[in-house]
Amino acid sequence: MFLAGSSTTASIVEWAMAELINHPDEMRKLQEEIRTTIHGGGDNQQITEDHLGKLRRLKPVLKETLRxxxxxxxxxxETVEDSELLGYHVPARTRVIIDVGAIARDPATWERAEEFLPERWFGDDGGPLAAAAAGQDFTFLPFGGGxxxxxxxxxxxxxxxxxxxxxLCHFDxxxxxxxxxxxxxxxxxxLxxxxxxxxxxVAKPWSP
Known part of the structure; x- marks a missing residue:
């Protein structure tokens, strides 16, 4: 459990940084939002969870990274009992491997599926789309479902x-x-x- 939690968390951060480096406009927008939110009053504040809810672009960037x-x-x-699915008999203890990564890149579901586009996670009002209940949006299952x-x-x-x-706040x-x-x-x-x-x-320290 420790390895699963630490390895996957580090992986997500690394992928997000890689995508932002390759998309400097997205990095600039997110950094500006973070720094304005954290240091808008001119104080050198410590980042807390209270700040995270005010960051409009953070979740879309991370969702697109996960996608x-x-x-x-x-x-x-693995099925626990004999089942019928779309006319097929599925015996108990049948193991099924679901490629949720391919689902998240399916061009039939996602426009410009191979591109990094955090804007796809914004609604018509410019705000982040409301999240579906965990594991219930079957086009996007980075943590499995059910x-x-x-x-x-x-x-x-x-x-x-x-x-x-x-x-992103403390370094360029x-x-x-x-x-x-x-x-x-x-x-x-x-893993x-x-x-x-x-x-x-290369990290260059930044201060307000």
């Missing part, structure tokens, strides 16, 4: 929110000079799907 880079894109389920959905999703994402907000980020102009987004599997090549960035 493209789910830490665990394959979900294993009674066997990830029990630590809420705690894990709260940690991701705080870590990513802190990184860029790729090392003389190297590639974008992050290589090739991935490799494991969590992660970047194939280590993410190497």
């Amino acid at each position: 493209l880079h789910m830490p665990s894109p394959l979900v294993l389920r 009674r066997r959905g990830c029990p630590g999703a809420g705690f894990g994402m709260a940690s991701v929110d705080l870590v990513l907000t802190s990184l 980020w860029e790729l090392p000079a003389g190297g590639a102009s974008t992050v290589d987004m090739d991935e490799v599997g494991g 969590a799907v992660r970047l194939k090549k280590p993410l190497c960035l």
